[in-house]
Amino acid sequence: MSLKLSKKQREELRMKFGGRCAYCGCQLPEKGWHADHVKAVYRELEIDREAGKQGQFKLKQTGEVFKPEHDCLENLFPACAPCNLFKSTFSINGFRAEIGRQTERARDYSVNFRTAERFGLVQVVSKPVVFWFEQYQAEVTA
Numbered sequence: 001m002s003l004k005l006s007k008k009q010r011e012e013l014r015m016k017f018g019g020r021c022a023y024c025g026c027q028l029p030e031k032g033w034h035a036d037h038v039k040a041v042y043r044e045l046e047i048d049r050e051a052g053k054q055g056q057f058k059l060k061q062t063g064e065v066f067k068p069e070h071d072c073l074e075n076l077f078p079a080c081a082p083c084n085l086f087k088s089t090f091s092i093n094g095f096r097a098e099i100g101r102q103t104e105r106a107r108d109y110s111v112n113f114r115t116a117e118r119f120g121l122v123q124v125v126s127k128p129v130v131f132w133f134e135q136y137q138a139e140v141t142a
């Protein structure tokens with residue numbers, strides 16, 4: 001990310017939702033969490049021909065940012081690395097829909113999941129995906 005946060009800003013951001021990941025609600029360690037752009041910042045990529053080996057190529061960021069207005073502190077949520085990487089450029093509701101498809105996807109692709117489910121070791125529950133920041137905000141304003 002291009003926005004540089006001071007140590008104090010980073011700590012404030014980490015504590016924004018009680019020190020937990022804005023999405024899954026896991027406890028964030030002091031180091032190793034990500035500042036997620038709630039609304040994505042799109043960075044232009046180009047092929048870096050010098051970096052790639054023969055027949056391969058690498059992508060590099062040109063520094064061009066398409067939604068620079070999203071690169072601000074108000075648009076940042078603290079997130080664990082897996083949530084941040086999975087969310088990628090999804091919107092909040094796009095991300096929610098993707099998470100809602102996870103059990104179906106596990107059933108389709110994982111023989112381990114199907115076996116565990118067949119033997120009653122895994123039980124899929126049907127419920128809406130509620131992010132931690134939504135629960136947290138509801139508790140704070142209650």
Ligand SMILES: [Zn+2]
Nearest residue numbers: 021024080083
């Ligand atoms: Zn998370």
